[in-house]
């Protein structure tokens with residue numbers, strides 16, 4: 001349970017006692033596609049601002065702690081997703097954390113399994129953890145490729161990019177709103193929307209890792225978790241990559 005070592009100098013204030021606890025949930029089961037990088041990004045952006053943090057890796061050997069500030073769940077294929085769903089349904093830690101206002105980022109399989117139900121690899125439906133009002137059924141054709149999303153206006157963030165690789169289509173119920181509208185790609189595969197926002201829970205199909213590609217989204221989550229808007233942190237390389245990925249986007253923001 002340590003902060004990761006930064007790759008750029010951090011301010012001395014970063015060595016103050018832990019303040020923000022970030023849980024990486026079952027990465028051995030749902031941590032494919034580099035999605036554990038989302039937790040690394042959150043830690044790093046806190047450290048760059050001199051905010052103390054702690055990365056808690058939840059491996060399943062111990063119960064899911066309910067006292068973390070942010071929970072990160074990643075993508076997976078096959079059995080890992082089913083096992084993770086079973087564990088998170090049996091373990092109340094995450095739902096207790098959500099009930100007291102914790103922030104969650106769930107990607108692809110993680111998003112699906114935190115819904116009310118999802119299709120397994122053979123198309124059989126399985127119960128999810130029920131944190132998102134969303135159900136995932138098989139899609140006629142696998143969605144693969146780059147995605148650009150216009151975020152829901154209330155989020156106040158710039159266009160989101162990432163890549164998708166999934167066979168499930170997710171329909172949102174009334175308690176969940178979309179993360180945004182698909183400009184390029186498939187996203188949820190229903191109603192031209194991508195992902196979900198429900199309270200402080202964000203679900204998305206986007207890998208990248210999505211928070212490495214979209215610092216605004218990372219800071220939105222950290223703002224929810226810390227309770228205040230964080231100081232701007234603009235990194236030229238990230239902006240240059242964003243520009244590159246949005247080059248062929250049909251609309252400008």
Ligand SMILES: NC(=O)CC[C@H](N)C(=O)O
Pocket residue numbers: 033074075076077078081107108109110112165166167168
């Ligand atoms: N990339 C993923 O996490 C895939 C999730 C799920 N197995 C699907 O194909 O829909």
